[in-house]
Amino acid sequence: MHPRNIYRHKAPDFLELAEVYPKLKKHLIISSTKSATSTLSLSPAVTIDFQNEESQRCLTEALLYRDFGLKLQIPSDRLCPPVPNRLVFSLTNHFFPADSKFAQLSLFVSRLNYVLWIQDIVRNTQITERELSPTSQGMERHEIEMIRGVDIGTGSSAIYPLLACVLEPSWRMYASGSEIDRVSLVCAEKNISDNNLQDRIELIDSSCSSSSFVSQSLATGSDDATMVMDDEENPREDCNSESRDIPILWPLFLHSDVSFYFAMCNPPFYSSIEDIEQSAKGKMTGPNAVCTGAEVEMITPGGESEFVMRMMEESRRVGTRCRWFTSMLGKLSSIEQVVDLLKVLKIHNYAITEFVQGQTRRWAVAWSFIDVRLPDSIARISYPNQIIQRCLPARNTFQQTVPVSGCTDTNLATEALRKILMEILRAVYKAEFWEVKDGAHGIQKAEETHKESYFVLRVEEDTWSRSARRKLQQQQLEKGAQETDTSASNSDRNGRMEKSGAVCTIHVGLCDENNGSDAFVEFNWRRGREEDRTLFQSLCSHLSRKILQHWRDNF
């Protein structure tokens, strides 16, 4: 579960919840003896019937009301759990026995993990763009850009835009619903206005009738898009075409003059009714689990992988106008298919995460055409199985351990390490670096402590390897030993790399705050093109080698 998920450490107390949301009272089951379900709440003998869809619906409403101040209505024939093992929430094994059919709770908590991951991506990208460029040093912060996000297939609940707006009061959301599900659209609209969020959430009907200028707008495309699809097809010719011919990323095409920070999506999962039945067989939730979703919500031709792959193809037309495209995925096989397509499309800047609750696993994928790189803590799964391992993006984070544990004062040791690092950085020809003092740079930092230090380093080319040094010496000899101009910058106002190069952050700290711990030096690639990955890797190896060498020679 995401570290910021409020349900990570504390399961809801249903009695308390019912006090705040009285409608829940009639769904409570109070047992005098401690039952199998007793682990479900902090009041051991109070629970609800998780096989009863109305009870689950009410629980979802209660949690959203109490913990997020949201009023939500979900029609009884639209998605709310229990859908076997997929669109459901289960808390960790700590609260729920992993094999329990009660290990499902509520629609929105698994969604919360996804929104929190998006928050991580947005925050990281903002910090890299705003604060890690040389021009931001000593200057006023750049204009704060409005964060706009799109939820593709918002459903009857409009759960993602609602949660996103509550969690991030400055965000604006575009919630897309498809014409094929008018019931959901009407309900989503009501949920948005009931929460008085109509000024911040724009509901977009991805239907023909609602937007007669569709064809023209699509044919024109976006001026901002730097990646252009090679085919010139107009994805939507007339208003009689089936709604599945409408681009999935329709809201992004509709607002072609707007920049978006992210697109998110919980795609229809299944490819057919048979697929649903097949998937339900053998699921731990058992045959009693009632599926309340309408077909239109859950079925799409080719299933979720096809849906997300279409998003991927379409995203090339949007390009950098949307910084991050993301989607949830419910099947491991979908990850493989989706990553295979990313590779074919040469989209190397991507991230994969996993949401684990009990025995239920879901994944999310994010991809981008911008040059901002995410740390491995966001872009990679820590303990992947073999299949996932193959799908993960290349590492953007490297750590070097420095054996300081023998030192009597580890504080002094990390300070010495900081000085060594500065000396080494100064010696990197043509490199720009500066120390980050205020810790506001999003460089993962629990708290301000003198045991840690942070640097930002920017390089344009390899000047450290033996061959690069030889080449430079040769050039200098030829130019009469004239110093090459180091002042020219190849980055734009936002530090975006225009030519080549890499921006990275370096974090020095103790592996463990306790005494006797070794220190680490962590390198994070924050900005650069894929072609410059080897530059970053070579830089990390060079700096690591030098640090260890200095440490051994001096201590």
Ligand SMILES: C[S@@+](CC[C@H](N)C(=O)[O-])C[C@H]1O[C@@H](n2cnc3c(N)ncnc32)[C@H](O)[C@@H]1O
């Ligand atoms: C699995 S549901 C997710 C609903 C909601 N986001 C949630 O997580 O509870 C998928 C949604 O996508 C919608 N949908 C299907 N095809 C679509 C399309 N081409 N464009 C927009 N929405 C679509 C369905 O109507 C459905 O509401």
